[in-house]
Amino acid sequence: MKGWLVPLLYDRAVRLLWLVPLASVGLFTLVSLAPIDPVQAYVGARVALVGPEQREAIAAVWGLDAPAHERFLVWAGNALSGDLGDSITFNAPVTQVxxxxxxxxxxxxxxxxxxxxxxxxxxxxxxxxxxxxxxxxxxxxxxxxxxxxxxxxxxxxxxxxxxxxxxxxxxxxxxxxxxxxxxxxxxxxxxxxxxxxxxxxxxxxxxxxxxxxxxxxxxxxxxxxxxxxxxxxxxxxxxxxxxxxxxxxxxxxxxxxxxxxxxxxxxxxxxxxxxxxxxxxxxxxxxxxxxxxxxxxxxxxxxxxxxxxxxxxxxxxxxxxxxxxxxxxx
Structure with a gap:
């Protein structure tokens, strides 16, 4: 079994190494192009109580004020160290969710x-x-x-x-x-x-x-x-x-x-x-x-x-x- 198992695992590992970056870029692009505003979704019914300055402050805390490519590079750098960021929806680390x-x-x-x-x-x-x-x-x-x-x-x-x-x-x-x-x-x-x-x-x-x-x-x-x-x-x-x-x-x-x-x-x-x-x-x-x-x-x-x-x-x-x-x- 070892004669064919090791080459198979090596081949699949190589595929995974290029598949993960491609999938990450594609998904991040789709999320960035989505017509949903994360800040608006977070504010919800409290929109009348949240002014423009507060909305900008929330976006700055989440890093949404930066261009998409910069946000992706920051996310990718953190992901390599095991940090997938914090969930906006659950207000908790993504790994914990x-x-x-x-x-x-x-x-x-x-x-x-x-x-x-x-x-x-x-x-x-x-x-x-x-x-x-x-x-x-x-x-x-x-x-x-x-x-x-x-x-x-x-x-x-x-x-x-x-x-x-x-x-x-x-x-x-x-x-x-x-x-x-x-x-x-x-x-x-x-x-x-x-x-x-x-x-x-x-x-x-x-x-x-x-x-x-x-x-x-x-x-x-x-x-x-x-x-x-x-x-x-x-x-x-x-x-x-x-x-x-x-x-x-x-x-x-x-x-x-x-x-x-x-x-x-x-x-x-x-x-x-x-x-x-x-x-x-x-x-x-x-x-x-x-x-x-x-x-x-x-x-x-x-x-x-x-x-x-x-x-x-x-x-x-x-x-x-x-x-x-x-x-x-x-």
Missing amino acids: IADRFPASLTLVGAAFLFSFAAGTALGLIAAATRGRWPDRIIRGVAVVLAASPGFWIALLLIAIFAVGLGLLPACCAAPPGLTAAEVGLADRLQHLVLPVVAVSVVGISPLILHTRQRLVAFLDSPAGSHLAAHGAGRVWLAFGPGLRHALGPALTVHLAGAGELFGGSVLAETVFAWPGLGQATVQAALGADAPLLMGIALATLLFVFIGNLLADVAARVLDPRLRPEARHD
Whole structure:
């Protein structure tokens, strides 16, 4: 493994070294061109009580009176030393805001990753095993509908059915309102996690269903699958036996590579469900043109997606030795 792992890590590290500066410049440019005035967003309804001199003083304290390129150079210099600045929205260091909210986002995205992988892979196997029959048609139809449905609409639909209509699950927050962290039990946390996880999982389930089905259909039509079927093996046994081993590796690779989409889907889900994670903080920072916080969250997201893609590459080579460099040279 060491023969291909070290070059792979080196190659990805080189990519990260040029990707981070480019992403930082692009995002800072977009934030600077945004039509939202950070001072106006901060003042809000108190605009009549804040005069022009006070507005200029606030802008000077935040460094907004300098040209955009100078502000970026100052931010980049501080970021190299680990200082991402202070959040205008939360009036706290950006690193502290990210550290406080990242565990909630990681819990949500991690649970959605596991649920969508299990559900998408299982439904893809069932669809392939029942190819051409009604379960296959229903599963493929559901996958297409989910792929075309906006995430926020799915979240609102889940709230309307399970929270408002049936009253089975809570509609918001990571815990019952009014309780301290010590008073909240595991059952309460899991209950509040269900609807957000399902809403975020929609992003990852559809591609997995269709990809797993296609891979398994290819296996069933291959000489190996035809040979086993000729000796009396049924489609269900083939799907969840040798077919599962055939489709599991590519499914995991595709799912890890799409981890960024899950993180992006969590932004809308956290806003709809008032989940106290980075997604909700991103929306608040965008509405207030909070450049330091947006830059910090963007860098954290970039690293998260980068790690997901790296794990996908490693998993692909571990599960399929044919993808390793030495195999391609043979």
